[in-house]
Amino acid sequence: MSEEKKVLAICPRCKGNGYFNNDIQCPQCNSSGWALINKSQAYKNCYGTYESIADKGWEARAIWVSRKE
Ligand SMILES: [Zn+2]
8 A cells, every 4th residue: 555645735734834822833734834744735826736525615714804805
């Protein structure tokens, strides 16, 4: 069995912020905003960046908000 390929994606825990509430460091990505996740759990967003599939709803909301501006 081969090891699953990992990709560098926007951290699913802090959504790429690196911090929670601006001062609490994210333990998953070491506050870098990027985390390695299994490729099967990732998808490429419209910017060509990997994101966790679980965050798809979050990205859709972000686009929706930016379209309103
Ligand atoms: Zn994080």
